[in-house]
Amino acid sequence: MTAFWSNLRRGAVAASALTLSAMLPANAETTITAVMHSGLRVLDPVITTAHITRDNAFMVFDTLVALNSDFEVTPQMADFEVSADGLTYTFTLRDGLKWHDGGDVTPADCIASIKRWMQRDGGGQMINDRMASLEATGDKTFVLTLTEPFPYTLEAMAKVSSLALFMMPERIASAPANEAITEFVGSGPFKFVADEFQPGVKVVYEKFDDYVPAPGPRSWFSGAKDVLVDRVEWVTMPDAQTTMNALMNGEIDFMESVPVDLLPLLEGMPGIKTEVLSTLGAVTIGRMNFKHPPFDDPKVRQAAKLAISQENVLTALIGNSEYFQVCGAIFGCGTPYEFTDGSESLTSGGDIEAAKAMLAESSYDGTPIVLMQPTDVVTLTAQPIVAAQALREAGFNVDMQPMDWQTLVTRRASQIPPAEGGWNLFFTNWIVPEVSNPLGNVMLNGRGDQAWFGWPEDPEIEDLLKAFAEAPDLAAQQAITQQIQAHVMENVNYIHLGQYFSPSAWSTKLSGVEPAPFPVFWGISKE
Amino acid sequence: MPTYFIRRVLAAIPVMLVVAVFVFLLLRLTPGDPAAILAGDMATPDQLEKIRTSLGLNEPVYVQFTRWIGGLLQGDFGTSLISNTPVIDLVADRMWPTIWIALITITLSVIVAVPMGVLAAWKHRSWVDHAVMTFSVLGFSVPVFVIGYLLIKLFALDLGWLPVQGYIAPSQDFAAFAARAVLPALTLASIYIALIARMTRASLLDVLGEDYVRTARAKGLTERRVLFRHALRNAAVPVMTVIGTGFALLISGVVVTESVFNIPGLGRLTVDSIFARDYPVIQALILLTSGVYVGVNLIIDLSYSLLDPRIRY
């Protein structure tokens, strides 16, 4: 007993000593604590298209070339030159580039990284299909040679979503594309602190002191990535409420997405700034299953499209109309390919009567359509509910099945008939850069079983995409995208439900927070 | 005692086996595809199939089961399908917050609930009794997350006394740890206090009707001595039992509380893993929590012999 008490007392003394030491400033380290849109679990940016994995990769890895806010491709790790015939791309690495483990960045590293990427990324595959050779020509240079001109090449290499092209050391990049890499050594502005990584909970980055910033002003993902703090921590919080409370209490510095409904709570709070950083925003879409009735019939798809109103969907999803935009352009409003052909019913509140008429004309026999509703993703719960109401009004028989997002992800990959556990319709969101280019927009793929979930068989669009890939200039590209827009609206490859914007919020202790399609932490300093 | 202990441990084996088989079959016989989750939004069917094969999900169920059990017997809990980290590391990272919160909760609950129950039993049918009973029924009836939000609103937001959320290891900063542990522990304790106070009261009421309590009074002992020396220890066994079985409730509460207060503990890890279909993690965690439950109850059963000399193993 005595021993117990003395132990207890000793414990108490130790505890108070700890408290004292904790109160002394350990050092003047600056740390930004941020809450991103979800927890980081998968680290390999080649194996998954998850946004948070990409966001992480942009911290740790660097890219060969980069996109700026004018959608221009600029040199990042390497300068590039394109031959006049458009067949030869010469890349020259900047001087002094180092990996986090101290090694130099070599052309061999880059070639391995590009090759691994090409196995998984759609754009990469297109380059691969046309590639004659990819080889090093010097200590700092390597050359990509194509068999035919492919103007999209640099854009594919610079795109930020999904499956951006990151440079990794050769020993890591030589792993098969289907197996997740286990080492995270990059050459990006931040070092990944593996010891402190807790999947789904916390990611810690330290400033990489040997980072050599690219020349030029910072703009999106191009230009100088100057790190102005010592550490960045991403912590995961399960709900927005908790996150906002933490932000108001000064426990975190940055919140990537604030539900628009809750903005009033933050607006006007001293010490907190709210703003839409991802100025292009995101689009929300509905996708049908082309393999099974009734959505194998274009008329039924048309009827569904006619019934739904973008405004209703976006109001339920976002609420405040300042943060959404009714937009008929499948490539996004504010992008070079903004055309709105065929979107009248969507943008004018839906046309239930026309939908009813179309449905009556179609082959629809009243079979319930299986609508998958995710219950655990805040940004995806509203669409099915609103859509179900509209579809029912138009005469559809809707079987809405709630499930968690992961179940939905699993189930949408299944091609079995809806009645046996398959599906007819689901909704998802993309950030605009993911859909703004016809070659990057996976939903346009019309190659049947090889296509994205829903598996449309659509040779017409395949021809259009091919023409787009070969189009020599913007004007030609725009002409083709307008045709694609009209085709998608007519054929209803998917239902485009408009654009919305997620405001971010951060503490005014941070300065230098600038708009970008997703948050970056270079160029930000903290008091 | 040793033979009893061995018998109990042996008896736990079939229990754990039941748990293992149940969880494994539940996971494998229901729809779900970790590969689809791993690969993300843009993956093609072809790519999914390749990932499935590389994760070993295409093998027959019994092969997967044997491999898993074989690994378990060698102390290998497997590797997370999603984050590619050994399960044991994940658990080690996430274990301490949960353990700390649970310990604080249990301590707090016992300290608060036992005197409450004693008081209620002693003042049976008085307003004190009614107040304690009402409080404990309330503790049962209001969902944990509602209590959590109310506490946050009151203590963290309106009064600003405590942080809203989070977890800091006690070794890192004890004061910060304590400040963050108070609200979750209070939230969780609400059910536990209710449970223990009720049981203490009921058990003590039973004991107070016993002959030896009458004997103690006939000896001219003070009420306090009667209550604490004679009655309470006899009433302790059912209270200990409820602490043990209530452990299950605690685990459930932990899941919710960790979510409300953003504590990176095992509860959230389990829920996240379930949603992500991270089979090895789910399996390990359910087996682990079940094992802890069985272990806690074994320890409690063994502790009976300390409380009651009639119980000998």
Place this chain on the structure above:
Amino acid sequence: MAETTQRAAFPIRTSFITEKVGIAPMIAAVVLLLIVLAAIFAPLIAPHDPIYQNPIMRLKPPSAEYPLGTDNYGRDLLSRVIWGARVSLLIGIGVTVMAVVVGLLIGLVSGYIRLADAIIMRVMDGLMAMPSVLLAIAIVSLIGASIWTVMAAITIPEIPRVVRLVRSIVLSAREEPYVEAAISLGTSMPRILWRHLMPNTFAPLTVQATYVCASAILTEAILSFLGAGVSTETPTWGNIMAEARVYFRLKPELIFWPGMALSLCILSINLLGDAARDILDPRMNKREA
């Protein structure tokens, strides 16, 4: 002595209820009755269609048309809370009936047949050891969230508790002389189970059933809260609150009203359970006598 201690007198006098039970369970009974009536007559009482969305009317404060205001889809909160009573009660009652019936059967068999007992109790111990909420989340999220899977998921962890209770009653009741007398009278085993042992379980099961019911309603709310509940198209108190989590600070009433209804309902059931225990527990009677 023996002459005065009458055991568990069965026909309970009404005066006994008012004298021994007190006012709280009476109020609880009234509250519960109101909730049950609201659930049954929801289509008549509710001012609006609980799932009809009116995007223009999102998150509106209480008004004459929407007495409790609207949620983020512009649905009427009052109507949703009233309809929510249906699902919550359905789940509470459904789970209770399933858990009690299944648990009673297994418990009777387990208590009386030694061979089956060993196996059954191992399985039950296994089920008991698994944390119930985690098990329920796993079942719901793996099999898919419908009201039936939610019910099944909540029922499964409740069964072992009922089984253990029934079994322990059977084990002690089978030692009763009247059971031995029945054996001597040549009564067959199923008949002994049915006629002599099972009735003993009714009183404790009634008490247990109330707790199962309360805990089922609570668990449903927790499942919804964690994102593994029934679709929000079918309002339940749990999923109304889960949806409103995000608006806790902005519009606390979105959580307050369903939370209030839920807490009141569970509180009433628990109070009735306590009252039932006080009336039905023979030990309690003896102490008060």
Place this chain on the structure above:
Amino acid sequence: MSLLEIDNLTVAVDRKNGKTVVRDISIHIEPGELVCLVGESGSGKSVSSLATMGLLPKGALKVTAGKILLDGENLLDLSPSELRDRRATRMSMIFQEPMTALNPVHKVGDQITEVLEAHTKLSNADKHAKVMDMLKQVGLPDIERVAGSYPHQLSGGQRQRIMIAMALILEPRLLIADEPTTALDVTTQKQILKLIKDLQREHGTAVLFITHDMGVVAEIADRVYVMNQGDLVEDGPVMEILATPKEDYTRKLLSSVPSLVPRPARASVSKKTALDVSDLNKFYGAGRFLAKGSATHAVQDVSFKVTAGRTLGIVGESGSGKSTVARCIMHLIEPTSGGIRVGGQQISGLSRRGLKPYRKKLQMVFQDPYRSLNPRLTIEESIIEGPVNYGTPKAQAKARAAELLDLVGMPEGSADRYPHMFSGGQRQRIAIARALAMEPELLVADEAVSALDVSVQAQVLNLLAEIQERTHVAILFITHDLRVAAQICDEVAVMQRGQVVEYGPTADVLGAPAHDYTRSLLTAAPGRDWDFPNFRPVAA
């Protein structure tokens, strides 16, 4: 001045218009006197003693009128703490069941020391010495070890000695003993009675001794108060009460006490053997995996026979194995070895199904009438259950039930009522009727009258005798009470530690016992020198 003077005490249920349980009683006890308060259950004798100690259950019972003067001080006027001071120092109490009256989780020595801690300021050494001295005085062996034991490690007699030591350690002037020997075996009872008497003499303590047992009264009392249903019926010196009771109730009470002198032998009515038990053995607790401790040999080579129309008594103290024998015969437990023949048919080792035809030949009447009838079945349903199981049509079984209820002396209209509506004696009659409905050849009565008050006991015994005369049923009568055995049995088998030590006609076994154990049982029977029904000493 009397040491204790209870004046016109009334105790009632603590509720508005609560029923009175003790009405206007007055009792006085002189210093050094041993006064017995005697009565049947519900007479209010315990309540009176608890009222004196101030230990009436709170919120259940309360004193509504009267005074309780101890040394001239009214205990009812004292504050709780003053009352606490008086307990153990001036008055103390011992209870019926020493197992439950001692706290199971504390060592008995500590429980005694606690009295000293509460009331004295002695040093630890002095306290210890005093406790040891007291333990010696109550005749405990190996006192250091006993003091360090927990109650469950001691025997019933030892526990009661501990209780006495605890009560008397501060030499109070009044000891209240509430049925202190009722739960004990007869030989232990004798020792405890002697101890109380001795200590009373040595210390000059006054004792208020509460009992239902007239034998005990005859053994120890100086003066007697008789209570019945809350009223004081009669009081006087013990010889007066026993020899010349004035009130009818007292006379009835005394005449109900069975005589220890065996009744005259009855002529045998049949040669038919109803039950033949040979070399019966029963082990308990063997063969469990990793279980420790060896098996208990509960019944050892027991053999006996019962012929039709005769009663065999098995007598013995607790743990002698007598009930185990009964349960083996009834096949409620499986005997380990040995033969049981009913009507010449070997039934041991038969399966449940194989046994069924023979079940009806054997019926049992259990000890506790409150638990042997299913509370949820009407009397009729309980009685017809057996016959219906054996295929008797319901209507016929019901008619038979009515006859039987009449036979056992139950009032008309009992058939449709539930057990809780009847008293213990009536329930035992119903249980007998239920057994008789099967028309058994053998009736096993396991302590069938032990739970009943003595007046009711006499009626039930008469009923059994009557029935036996009419039906020639053989009866196996298990009892610990030699008086009962003497009055109902034709033959007696005495069991000790699983073995039959003496077996023969009742007159021989109880009249001229051959075995030491039988003799010690007889000597220990309290009041054996008094012939209660005849209000005179036993003729030598």
